[in-house]
Amino acid sequence: MAPICDMDLVVIGIVRKIRGVRGWLKLHSFSGEWDHFYRLKSLSLRSKNRLWKEEYQVEAFKLVHGIGTIKLLGIDTPEDGKRLSGCEILVPKDQGALLKENQWYLCDLVGLEVLDTNGKVLGEIVSMFESSDDIMEVRKPDGTNFMIPFRSNFVREPDPGSRTIVLTADWLHN
Numbered sequence: 607m608a609p610i611c612d613m614d615l616v617v618i619g620i621v622r623k624i625r626g627v628r629g630w631l632k633l634h635s636f637s638g639e640w641d642h643f644y645r646l647k648s649l650s651l652r653s654k655n656r657l658w659k660e661e662y663q664v665e666a667f668k669l670v671h672g673i674g675t676i677k678l679l680g681i682d683t684p685e686d687g688k689r690l691s692g693c694e695i696l697v698p699k700d701q702g703a704l705l706k707e708n709q710w711y712l713c714d715l716v717g718l719e720v721l722d723t724n725g726k727v728l729g730e731i732v733s734m735f736e737s738s739d740d741i742m743e744v745r746k747p748d749g750t751n752f753m754i755p756f757r758s759n760f761v762r763e764p765d766p767g768s769r770t771i772v773l774t775a776d777w778l779h780n
Contacts, residue, residue, distance in 0.1 A: 615650060615696040616711055618642070618703065624687035625675050631687050633674040633695065637703035640674050643667045646701060649678075651693040659696070710764060712740055715756070719770045720744050728773060742771075 622632040635643070644667050652659040663679040681687050699711065712734040720728045720742075728746065735741040740756040754760055754773060762772040 614698055616699045616702040616713075617652075617694045617696055619674075619695045621651065621687075621690045621693045621695065623691050624684045625670070627684055628677070629681040629683055629687050630675050630677050631681070631690060633676055635674055635703075639703045640669055642697075642701060642703050643674055643676065646676075646697060650696040651690055652696055654692045654694075708763060710766075712736060712756075714766075715742065715764055715771070717769065718764055720754070720761075721770050721772050722776055723772060723774060731771070 617636065619633050619635040619637075622634050624630070625632045633643070646664045646667065648661060648663050650659050650661050662681070665677040665679050667674065667676045669675070681690065702711075705711070715734055716731050718731045720731060722728055729744040729752075731742050732745045732751070733743045734756070735743065735753075742754045742756050742761075743751055744754060745751050754775075760773065760775040762774060764771045
């Protein structure tokens, strides 16, 4: 599974806490990979409650004992960095980790038609909720919604070409 995204941006991690006295921040990478962080020139940080989002220029990135740390322009003290703890890190999709086979950005699933195993349209994915079992919210043709865990024992792999996904656990939509 891959991180969620916001329009053309993808959430690649979060700011964990400050590191040192010069404004460096410790990060958590959702993909577990760090290579794409080295190429970042800028990024957006979004608050946990999603009430604000700010753009930052990246001064430097480095790994310290296997933990990603980043220095952002204008964040020069522990006090500056502390307010960013817990913020989501957003970048354009092409600057995120490379997706492997059978990986998708969750937001790319929004808009897919949900079919039953006979090809009947059950609805459309209207949102995705990131959790230990990512959840698809599906709107039925009658306007009601139901939820489906995005797991292989409930749905088949999405088909990006036909913009569909098949629900194999028919009992979930009744």
